[in-house]
Amino acid sequence: MKKKIVAYISLLIMTMIVMTACGGTKKSAKDEDEMVAMGPAFSADSAYAFCAKQCEFGPRTMNSEAHDQCAAWIVAQFQNYGMAVTEQRAVLKGFDGTPLRANNIIASYRPEQTDRILLCAHWDSRPWADNDPDEANHTKPVMAANDGASGVAVMLEIARLIHTAQDTLASFGIDFVCFDAEDWGTDGQNDSWALGAQYWAAQQKVQKEGGNYRYGILLDMVGGQGARFYRELFSRQYAPKVVNRVWKAAEVAGFGSFFPQQDGGMITDDHGPVNEVAGIPCIDIIPYYPDCVESSFGPTWHTVHDDMEHIDPTTLKAVGQTLVQVLYSEK
Template identity: 45%
Template sequence: MQRAGNFFLLILLIAGVMFSISCNSCQSSKYTVVTEPYLQISPDFNADSAYSFVEKQLAFGSRVPGTTAHQACGDYLAAKLTEFGAQVTEQKADITHYDGKNLTLRNIIGSYYPEKEKRILLFAHWDTRPFADEESDAGRQQQPIAGADDGASGVGTLLEIARNLQQYPVEVGVDIIFFDLEDWGQPSFDTDWVQGEWWCLGSRYWSEQPHVENYKADYGILLDMVGAANATFLKEGYSMKYAPNILDKVWSTAAKLGHGNYFLPQNGGYITDDHLSVNQHQRAPSINIINLKTDTHTGFASHWHTHRDDMRNIDRGSLKAAGQTVMEVIYTEK
């Protein structure tokens, strides 16, 4: 009887251990999280195509307002938007600048589905700076920059998005604007400072007098300097002030697509750029995707406003990260 009792106790002990293991297994599996891979909705952004659009702009030369290169490049941009199925509108206006020069600005606007009420605004500046005032060589500071990153990269990215919009329709209206006269602010080497607002004149003009009366968009995205290798897109100050929810939408989309190494969860400074007047005039709560740096004295990449801003700086990976993220955002809109 004693041996039988011991055997029975042994059976109960084994069963208890197995039950404990089983319960512990159930307990741990309860907290197992299975992450599904994100399924991209937008068509693939072709970085080679965007790169070629950047290269083409530089082939005209520096796109300084009032030059033949500026005129020729503007004609090219308007023609490409038309080719890609957009309804193209141009704004032209004469501006008296800080130095007394009379300049003609030219904003180029391509609209997709202009009849749709819900609209997304995408924009970049297409002019180039007539000075290289960040050059250490004073003799070269008066020469215009090539503007591969500062200007052409954002425009090239938007042209590739326009090409996709023609082939793959979206469910909302989209307006693409290439703003002029963004980059002719007074140079730092001037000794007589002229009071006034001399940056971002094209976007300011459009914000005050949009191409469509009482124009409003659900939100806007500015692309400025998005083409350099190892770009770091920080959360710019005015973007956080005027459109924090759009900033979160774009940054979370970038992370889902695997571009979190470009779109960093880090705050940047306040940048006077084309999105500022768009926000101030309440045309669209807008953010700025811009390459900001914490280890340079300017807060921008080292080639900013120098003659090093050429095609050597343009990286397909950065163009892809910015372009695919923006496309995914607009293609998920209903």
């Protein structure tokens, strides 16, 4: 994915921003302190296989055959797990004027339910490995095992679990949204990223005004080796209660070490238009590598090394089991 322009500030300044924007955040004893481990076991092996399958198509860059083939596979997988699937197609304009044949894939669990939760991730690949240490690779596409496939893989495994377990999630429905055209952006143009999410959010505002979603959770680069998921600051600004709930769920699920109670940065990502345009409180689960020389998003970000060799099943498990905990502890 692109991991958009990052504004990592000092911890003191970040804390002041959050306190100013949110008035501080308070934990809910009912929603958080009383949480106990719930839900089926998330299979890291299954999620890993879903990730690998997407990569078998090759880089899923916009307007490519691999992109179209992978889209058909994602649709079929969600349908196999009993989801009602809608393909939201649109021709969007890239920052360079390129027409992009975008396809947001929306898979709905219990579509008849008006009270819903949004899980989302982008599924396209960046067409240029422009952060690769070897300049000769800068015009090559990124495989996007982590920055693309990992988030979709976690969502597919959760859909499979819900379908297989047949446990009761009767009080709400779930929309799994795979955003397209996220990674066709350029530095200095924040609105050139997340084109698919921008389109989805605009349509959502017209159709539903965002009022039927309790909240949303965006998954971005959730399978990398050594990943730790610090609290993203736009998430804390727009949806502090959701941040608190998810980070507490990670602790209850046994993966608190992957979700430090520390702040990361402000990231331009798909959750931006979901919050600002659709009006849905949405957070971003995205890694932060504070000591990584290559990138604060990790050493493989926007390089040709974003491949399956650098995907860690344990990271997928940590994120996936945390989301299971969140969903199955909902009332």
